Amino acid sequence: MVKPLTFSKMHGAGNDFVVLDLRDHTAPSPALCQLLADRRRGVGCDLILGVEAPRSPMAVAAYRIWTANGLSSSQCGNGARCIAAWVMRAGLAPGPDFTLDSPSGVHSVAFVSEDAIRIDMGRPSFDHDAVPVKSVLKQAHLSFDLSEGLLLSVSPVTIGNPHAVIEVNDVDAAPVAMVGPMLQASPHFPDTVNVGFVEVLGRDHIRLRVFEFGAGETLACGSGACAAAASLMQRGLVDRSVRVSLRGGDLQIDWSDSQASIALTGPARFVFDGVLSDDRTAENLRARLSSEPHLTEIHS
Structure with missing residues (x-):
């Protein structure tokens, strides 16, 4: 048996x-x-x-x-x-x-409690070969022309899996269902990618929606929260400790410096x-x- x-x-x-x-x-x-x-x-x-x-x-x-x-x-x-x-x-x-x-x-x-489990997620990488992303430019922010009239500014980052972070003014109005599949199928990301749409509310608070590989838009994405926060921290747009609000709840991201591991805390x-x-x-x-x-x- x-x-x-x-x-x-x-x-x-x-x-x-x-x-x-x-x-x-x-x-x-x-x-x-x-x-x-x-x-x-x-x-x-x-x-x-x-x-x-x-x-x-x-x-x-x-x-x-x-x-x-x-x-x-x-x-x-x-x-x-x-x-x-x-x-x-x-x-x-x-x-x-x-x-x-x-x-x-x-x-x-x-493990503090079911509401506060802290995971060391490793060190984020913005190296294009590590993501990977195909581009002749080796800069943190890239512009992709996905279709006629649709030009996106994207930050590639890997946190053990590939992410494309897109900063938006209003995450609720972001074209998640349209742009997510387009970027995942794009030749720019040969191993596909998780696509995050992030809105900066303040130095210590951001909002995020993620279209995940193999799942579509989910209520939360932990690696996506790390990727979005790391991308913004690297560019000096938020502090090194930030709350990430997703549709399913809040996560806390802490990254002391670029050489350290990034930490994810949540329920x-x-x-x-x-x-x-x-x-x-x-x-x-x-x-x-x-x-x-x-x-x-x-x-x-």
Whole structure:
């Protein structure tokens, strides 16, 4: 008998995830990722996270990230906080300070409470090869002509995954649904990109919307908050400690200087836990969901 696959539905400031315990399981197939992410026929989420045994000596656990289409992702700040909360609840951490292995490296965690989990996200990079972005210009701010009459000023930055930051006067009026997919499909970003639209409210407060790779616009994006804040800090437009207001809630970003790691602080919440049956191939799950709507056992 195959051990049943357990999961937790979680969110960080509205950015939601299905967290799988993969310590005794293989990675989910693309078809299973699609099913889990489906908000009508599955559990529903922006991304799928998988907890695994640690890969480095100092870490208490490792995790991987998949999009709804089953593609691997390298970074997720809100997801990292949810993994940290999951690890704490599972008793895998020796105390409130520990480290996690992610696809982009090792992250230090300081767990104060479910409302304040601080993740060391690494050092942002504005190097065009690291993002990557194709441009003959090696400057922090680039102008892209995406289509006739649409000229954008974009700041490329990577925080373990690629971001394009666009400063706007009113984030509510930003053309997120139009420009996001256009930049992601643009040859300027050969490995695609997460597209952030940021409005500066003051030296210590910004507003942000992010069109994420593989998920579309989400209620919050932790790595996107780091990227937007870092881009503005690098240009001297905001202080080194800034509150980022997203549609799902607020995150705190702290970056002491350009040579230091950037820190992300915010909440993580459990929504419910469940179990998938041991016969969990996507094809069988799809067939059974039609006749057995309660295939997923939910525990509050």
